Amino acid sequence: MAYEFRRGKRRTIGFTVGVDGLVVSAPRLTAVAEVEAALREKERWIVSKLGEARERHRRMESTRIEWRDGASFPFLGEQVVLALDPRQRHGRGGAVLETGSQPLADAPRLTLHVGLPQSATPEQLRDTTQAWLMRQARRVFTTRLDHYAPNLQVQWQKLSLSSAGTRWGSASADGSIRLNWRLVHFSESIIDYVVVHELAHLREMNHGPRFWAHVESVLPDYEVRRGVLKEEAVPRW
CATH class of the missing domain: 3.30.2010.10 (Metalloproteases ("zincins"), catalytic domain)
Structure with missing residues (x-):
């Protein structure tokens, strides 16, 4: 799956899952191979969390109030x-x-x-x-x-x-x-x-x-x- 990749001042590889998808953050000097290995290790967790985020977003959107007569x-x-x-x-x-x-x-x-x-x-x-x-x-x-x-x-x-x-x-x-x-x-x-x-x-x-x-x-x-x-x-x- 596609994901946004960020490097910054941090000590470990981190994953953030939201309705817009996956964001992977890593220390500046971490090798790409190490990031990919971490992704494979967390694969089931990531897929599960993405599903939960999208379902939560779907539920929230279904409750949006349309401000009109009859709503x-x-x-x-x-x-x-x-x-x-x-x-x-x-x-x-x-x-x-x-x-x-x-x-x-x-x-x-x-x-x-x-x-x-x-x-x-x-x-x-x-x-x-x-x-x-x-x-x-x-x-x-x-x-x-x-x-x-x-x-x-x-x-x-x-x-x-x-x-x-x-x-x-x-x-x-x-x-x-x-x-x-x-x-x-x-x-x-x-x-x-x-x-x-x-x-x-x-x-x-x-x-x-x-x-x-x-x-x-x-x-x-x-x-x-x-x-x-x-x-x-x-x-x-």
């Missing part, structure tokens, strides 16, 4: 259909979530009516939907924090929403909690794991055995939930 996105683990509705009762720029009375088989039962005209741009629809999702995230997160804090015998003081690329939450010793608003795409079971994780940090500001014991005391199946979170594909915006 869908996940909310609390359930698909929601977007509907441009300039007559929507909250006025231009607002949004109302409605539940279908008799949904068709395999069809989403939830519709978000967005108070924008049919001529609205994808950016306008995206920004209005994001504002709605962030409001829902604050509401849901606050409810779950209030629910679990007594179980862990802690008090949280402040909730902030983050847009971190890879971090779902954080906690400070002063009781401040930060949660990624994109968690609102996932089911409440997954949200609860992150909420309990951060609340447990108000007892133990580390990831030692005592910390995980606190998490397990509230969520005995936390390892299953954590595994699901790692596998979940976050919608591409």
